[in-house]
Amino acid sequence: MTSAGAPERSGTTRGGGTLYRGDLGMWSWVAHRITGVLTFFFLFTHVLDTALVRVSPNAYDAVIETYKNPVVNLFEVGLVGAVLYHALNGIRVMLVDFWEKGAKYQRVMLWTVLAVWVVVMIPGFYFMMERTISNLVGGH
Amino acid sequence: MSLALDKPRSPRRPAARRGNGELYSWLFMRLSGLLLVVLVLGHLFIMNILDGGVHKINFAFVAGRWSSPFWQFWDLSMLWLAQLHGGNGLRTVINDYARKDSTRFWLKMLLYVSMVLIVSLGTFVIFTFDPNISN
Numbered sequence: 001m002t003s004a005g006a007p008e009r010s011g012t013t014r015g016g017g018t019l020y021r022g023d024l025g026m027w028s029w030v031a032h033r034i035t036g037v038l039t040f041f042f043l044f045t046h047v048l049d050t051a052l053v054r055v056s057p058n059a060y061d062a063v064i065e066t067y068k069n070p071v072v073n074l075f076e077v078g079l080v081g082a083v084l085y086h087a088l089n090g091i092r093v094m095l096v097d098f099w100e101k102g103a104k105y106q107r108v109m110l111w112t113v114l115a116v117w118v119v120v121m122i123p124g125f126y127f128m129m130e131r132t133i134s135n136l137v138g139g140h
Numbered sequence: 141m142s143l144a145l146d147k148p149r150s151p152r153r154p155a156a157r158r159g160n161g162e163l164y165s166w167l168f169m170r171l172s173g174l175l176l177v178v179l180v181l182g183h184l185f186i187m188n189i190l191d192g193g194v195h196k197i198n199f200a201f202v203a204g205r206w207s208s209p210f211w212q213f214w215d216l217s218m219l220w221l222a223q224l225h226g227g228n229g230l231r232t233v234i235n236d237y238a239r240k241d242s243t244r245f246w247l248k249m250l251l252y253v254s255m256v257l258i259v260s261l262g263t264f265v266i267f268t269f270d271p272n273i274s275n
Contacts, residue, residue: 033233040226044254047219047262050202054265057199058275067194076194080184087181090173097170127189 028110032089035082042079073132077125084120088113165228172225179218203271212266219262227255 020026052060066072092109096102102109187193191201205211230251238244 033229036226036229037233040230043222043226044258047258051261051265053199053202053269054273056273056275060199060202064194064197073194076188080188083180083184087173087177091177094170094174124189128193131193131195 024110025106028089028092028113032086032093035086038082039079039086070132070136073129077121077128080124080128081117081121084124085113085117088116169225169228172221176218176221176225179214180222183214183218203269206266206269207271216263216266219266220259223255223259223262227251 049060049063052063089110092106092113095109096106187197206215231248234244234247234251238247
């Protein structure tokens with residue numbers, strides 16, 4: 001550990017120092033919170049709309065019908081992106097906590113999380129938007 | 141077992157004894173998170189990609205899905221774990237940012253009421269779903 005008299009900005013995590021504020025690790029934490037809170041509020045809405053199946057098929061179908069447009073479809077892609085980041089970074093957090101080398105590799109693991117996210121979201125975006133885009137450009 | 145490590149930013153007086161609640165909540169976030177990775181990513185993948193997304197979803201689709209006890213159990217587990225996981229996360233966020241005790245108290249009451257509402261409503265709907273309900 002660094003000596004007690006070391007200045008606060010004694011280095012980045014890369015240099016084995018103790019600086020966390022402003023570091024990549026801090027931003028991963030900020031993003032984890034934001035995506036988590038967004039997902040919580042989505043879940044609230046999602047349980048309420050699904051509960052309409054208990055009211056009547058018409059009530060449920062009417063509400064789901066309002067979701068079938070390009071803007072909501074884009075929000076869905078955003079939601080999947082948020083949940084996917086939260087899940088991947090959550091695995092990283094668990095590795096930092098429980099794996100003896102987790103803290104050492106936290107930066108590498110964050111870049112891995114971001115890389116996997118991009119690799120999954122590109123085909124994900126395509127498959128989720130396929131129908132909407134073909135409708136927009138004059139499909140069926 | 142007593143804690144032998146030096147506390148970081150050690151205060152002059154010992155920390156108040158509050159039991160192990162925060163430890164269990166920390167552990168619960170990891171365990172439920174692990175299960176939710178499978179349940180939620182599986183759900184999103186099946187709903188948004190394999191089954192063709194929101195364009196395919198209507199009452200008949202839900203009825204077909206919940207005719208299987210497997211999916212009922214999947215959705216019930218997801219509902220409970222996600223509400224407790226998300227609620228506990230939001231509790232932490234409120235504790236971090238609410239400045240006044242009264243604000244913190246009321247925000248947490250609102251949170252707990254919404255959690256009870258969503259868990260009970262969701263559970264009720266899964267258990268009492270009737271595919272032959274009239275329009």
